Amino acid sequence: MPDLHAMTKKGRALLDRHGLKHWRFAVEDLxxxxxxxxxxxxxxxxxxxxxxxxxxxxxxxxxxxxxxxCLHEIAHALRxxxxxxxxxxxxxxxxxxxxxxxxxxxxxxxxSWS
Numbered sequence: 781m782p783d784l785h786a787m788t789k790k791g792r793a794l795l796d797r798h799g800l801k802h803w804r805f806a807v808e809d810l811x812x813x814x815x816x817x818x819x820x821x822x823x824x825x826x827x828x829x830x831x832x833x834x835x836x837x838x839x840x841x842x843x844x845x846x847x848x849x850c851l852h853e854i855a856h857a858l859r860x861x862x863x864x865x866x867x868x869x870x871x872x873x874x875x876x877x878x879x880x881x882x883x884x885x886x887x888x889x890x891x892s893w894s
Contacts, residue, residue, distance in 0.1 A: 782843040791838060794850045798875055800857055803834045810839035829853040851877045
């Protein structure tokens, strides 16, 4: 099992670094929830941001994707909406998401952002 305390500390530091000090953050078991991009079918939910509650949750089952997932969700928080559009992609890249992460996510949703 990953070190949840260390993950929480790292995630909190990322939120703070990007001006989300008033947002809550948790590392949780999201293993039973799924996101369903039409082109790929069900995929495990790696993270989620709740705009209304100013809360980001990241799935502890995927520690290898932890940093990219945190940045992905932070980009949603900074974007102000749960959409994966060009604005979200630009923000995600600016704060440190890899081009590969952003490109793969967009491709899975059938979006063009380049």
